[in-house]
Amino acid sequence: MEANSGKSTTNASSLRWKILRRNLICHSSSNSEDKSEMDIQRISRKATHGFNLIPFHLMKDCVEENVNPMDSSRNATLCYTLPVSNASQLILHQRADDMAHLNDFEVCNRYDIDNTGLVCQWPSEDVLAHYCLSHASIFRGKRVIELGSGYGLAGLIVAMTTEAREVFISDGNPQVVDYIQCNVNANSGSFGGTEVKPLMLHWGQEKDSDISNTFDVIIASDCTFFKEFHGALIRTIKSLLKEEGPSEAILFSPRRGNSLDKFLREVKDSGLHFSTDEMYDAEVWRRHQGFVEGDDSWPNYEMDHCYPLLVRITR
Numbered sequence: 001m002e003a004n005s006g007k008s009t010t011n012a013s014s015l016r017w018k019i020l021r022r023n024l025i026c027h028s029s030s031n032s033e034d035k036s037e038m039d040i041q042r043i044s045r046k047a048t049h050g051f052n053l054i055p056f057h058l059m060k061d062c063v064e065e066n067v068n069p070m071d072s073s074r075n076a077t078l079c080y081t082l083p084v085s086n087a088s089q090l091i092l093h094q095r096a097d098d099m100a101h102l103n104d105f106e107v108c109n110r111y112d113i114d115n116t117g118l119v120c121q122w123p124s125e126d127v128l129a130h131y132c133l134s135h136a137s138i139f140r141g142k143r144v145i146e147l148g149s150g151y152g153l154a155g156l157i158v159a160m161t162t163e164a165r166e167v168f169i170s171d172g173n174p175q176v177v178d179y180i181q182c183n184v185n186a187n188s189g190s191f192g193g194t195e196v197k198p199l200m201l202h203w204g205q206e207k208d209s210d211i212s213n214t215f216d217v218i219i220a221s222d223c224t225f226f227k228e229f230h231g232a233l234i235r236t237i238k239s240l241l242k243e244e245g246p247s248e249a250i251l252f253s254p255r256r257g258n259s260l261d262k263f264l265r266e267v268k269d270s271g272l273h274f275s276t277d278e279m280y281d282a283e284v285w286r287r288h289q290g291f292v293e294g295d296d297s298w299p300n301y302e303m304d305h306c307y308p309l310l311v312r313i314t315r
Contacts, residue, residue, distance in 0.1 A: 151180070181198045254307055
């Protein structure tokens with residue numbers, strides 16, 4: 001806090017501790033806590049709005065009762081309407097409550113992973129899914145894998161709309177993979193001839209596995225935030241891309257300070273090649289400009305943390 005400030009402010013680290021406390025402790029809010037809610041919304045990086053590029057609605061009465069074996073009291077079911085002729089609606093089960101459970105942290109510690117795949121549907125995943133819809137020819141007849149997929153929106157869209165030969169939807173968190181399996185089951189009649197496989201994949205541990213050097217296209221979103229995972233992610237990309245014939249990884253990631261730049265330096269040092277693009281889609285850019293210029297429906301929007309760049313990586 002600045003000593004000469006005309007009004008008191010709360011630093012970012014203090015607000016983030018409040019977010020953690022609120023998620024761990026279930027209690028009714030007090031007036032004093034309500035007063036800081038706007039500050040928390042400003043500093044929180046949890047996505048409560050997103051770019052909303054693919055229309056969806058909340059299904060209040062889920063008809064997929066036998067599909068989701070998980071605790072329904074913690075979950076929500078979303079129904080996406082894909083802007084593609086003759087496409088089925090996409091059903092997505094995801095975590096809905098704002099409470100973090102101790103079991104979540106225990107799983108993270110056991111597998112040396114983060115918990116971001118359960119927190120929300122991150123904006124970069126929305127952009128990746130939109131991009132895949134708009135560039136279906138990239139995936140037609142190809143073997144595709146999504147890394148760090150969270151609930152699997154982009155991978156499911158590739159499987160449902162692009163005539164890909166095979167789609168793996170992967171994450172390193174077993175709880176997340178349970179949701180992926182649930183979502184694959186919920187949409188199993190919509191994949192046509194595409195084979196779809198949920199996969200638990202811990203980055204950096206694919207060497208000499210049966211999936212090494214077999215993929216035409218890798219997709220991922222918002223996977224470069226944690227710098228300690230950069231090396232493992234790059235090794236995974238390098239080990240999964242086909243060595244014979246063209247192959248590429250398509251990533252969407254915000255800059256997030258120097259995190260993306262550091263990742264790209266490591267990509268170059270690994271012997272892989274990359275390109276970046278900031279204005280890759282007119283509609284995404286239009287919505288981004290709206291948030292920058294005053295659309296307050298996304299109160300914590302900042303380009304550095306929210307707007308994903310397109311990164312293409314090749315051998």
